[in-house]
Amino acid sequence: MTAHQAFHPVAGLCRVLGVSPSGYFAWRKRPLSARARADVEFAAEIEAIHRESRGTYGVPRIHAELAARGLHVGRKRVARLMRGAGLQGVSRRKPFRTTVRDETARPAPDLVDRQFTSAGPNQLWVADITYVPTWAGFLYLAVVLDVWSRRVIGWAMEAHLRTELVLAALDMAVAQRRPTDVIHHSDQGCQYTSVAFGKRCREAGVRPSMGSVGDAYDNALCESFFATLECELLDRQHFRTQADARLAVFDFIEGWYNPRRRHSALEHLSPMIFERTHVRDDRTVPAGSTIDQEGAIALSPSESLR
Numbered sequence: 001m002t003a004h005q006a007f008h009p010v011a012g013l014c015r016v017l018g019v020s021p022s023g024y025f026a027w028r029k030r031p032l033s034a035r036a037r038a039d040v041e042f043a044a045e046i047e048a049i050h051r052e053s054r055g056t057y058g059v060p061r062i063h064a065e066l067a068a069r070g071l072h073v074g075r076k077r078v079a080r081l082m083r084g085a086g087l088q089g090v091s092r093r094k095p096f097r098t099t100v101r102d103e104t105a106r107p108a109p110d111l112v113d114r115q116f117t118s119a120g121p122n123q124l125w126v127a128d129i130t131y132v133p134t135w136a137g138f139l140y141l142a143v144v145l146d147v148w149s150r151r152v153i154g155w156a157m158e159a160h161l162r163t164e165l166v167l168a169a170l171d172m173a174v175a176q177r178r179p180t181d182v183i184h185h186s187d188q189g190c191q192y193t194s195v196a197f198g199k200r201c202r203e204a205g206v207r208p209s210m211g212s213v214g215d216a217y218d219n220a221l222c223e224s225f226f227a228t229l230e231c232e233l234l235d236r237q238h239f240r241t242q243a244d245a246r247l248a249v250f251d252f253i254e255g256w257y258n259p260r261r262r263h264s265a266l267e268h269l270s271p272m273i274f275e276r277t278h279v280r281d282d283r284t285v286p287a288g289s290t291i292d293q294e295g296a297i298a299l300s301p302s303e304s305l306r
Contacts (some may be wrong), residue, residue: 004138018071030225042066043071043081054230054256058082058089064268090231108193111209112185118148121279125153125206126295127169128222129161130229135240141249142191143170143226144184147175149278151251151271152225152240153177157246166191167200184208189220198217228257251284 004013032040049065050057057065059079066073082088110267118124124147132139142165144154152172156164170184170271184206186192192210201208233252259272266274274284 039077039081040078042084045071046078046081047070047085047087053261054232055236056090057262060064060264061089061262061268068268079098086118086236088232090236108198108208108210110185110211110218111183111207112211112218114218114220116147118146121146121148121275122177122182123148124183124185125156126172126219126222127166127180127184128226129166129189129191130218130226132157132234132239133240134245136240136242137244139245140165141164141221141229143178143253144169144173145222147221148224149275150221150266150270151258151275154251157249161191163194164194166197170197170200170204170206174206180205181207183207183209185211185219186222187211198206199265225282228261264297 006030010024011021014024030186045066046062048186049062053061053065059075059082062082063073063078066078112124114124116124119194126147127142127144129142131246132141139157141157143152146153153176154169154171156165156168156172157172158168166186180214182205184201186209188210191197192208197210200206221223229249229252233248237248239248258270260270261271262268263274267276
């Protein structure tokens with residue numbers, strides 16, 4: 001009515017809408033109800049959280065973030081306020097094949113059998129490769145995740161799919177974690193069945209494991225991370241240069257995913273916060289080691305020299 005009263009008398013508008021003019025003017029002067037005022041405050045907080053999440057969070061993670069900030073509100077109310085503000089999470093892109101099996105290579109046995117659970121750090125790692133499109137051609141990203149905390153502990157990017165790519169990601173994971181008998185699970189891509197990769201695993205005390213051919217469920221946990229990367233970063237940005245892509249992936253993994261992004265499988269904690277919270281509780285850190293403020297496992301001098 002306010003928008004149209006410059007063209008039509010208020011009395012006429014009220015008559016058409018079936019309300020009295022006195023009721024309309026009383027409504028105009030009436031203050032917002034307590035619930036309406038709360039909705040305004042919650043909506044502002046939800047918009048801030050959505051912006052801080054780089055526009056990726058949907059209802060579940062925004063609800064968890066509100067609870068972590070001491071704001072208790074129902075999920076349906078969060079969904080209603082998000083719809084009203086035009087906010088939503090992100091969706092996923094179609095897969096693209098990055099690894100090809102070497103028919104002459106003998107794969108490692110499947111030591112996981114789709115049981116992607118772990119009682120502590122450095123018991124089970126998963127690894128895979130995806131592509132990052134740029135205007136200057138594809139980059140390829142290899143990652144290693146610790147199943148226990150879903151943390152990316154090793155990753156590397158190159159403009160090729162040679163074995164050196166997965167070796168660099170493995171070397172980073174080994175340097176950070178110093179495993180003694182960890183399972184490294186991947187697909188049967190030629191990079192993972194290569195002689196050089198098998199030799200490096202033996203040197204590092206890593207036990208290779210591989211799923212069956214052409215079955216994404218056999219490495220579902222790593223596929224899930226790539227789906228997150230793709231829908232929250234790669235589908236939302238276009239990279240002119242490979243340098244731009246490298247910086248963006250670095251920022252996503254080390255600046256967002258590991259330290260801050262809430263994970264539904266981790267009690268809606270980020271991987272680093274989950275490690276910081278649960279490693280202390282479970283006392284699974286090597287003797288003499290500590291957890292730093294960012295949640296990283298800091299090895300003791302004796303462990304670092306192993």
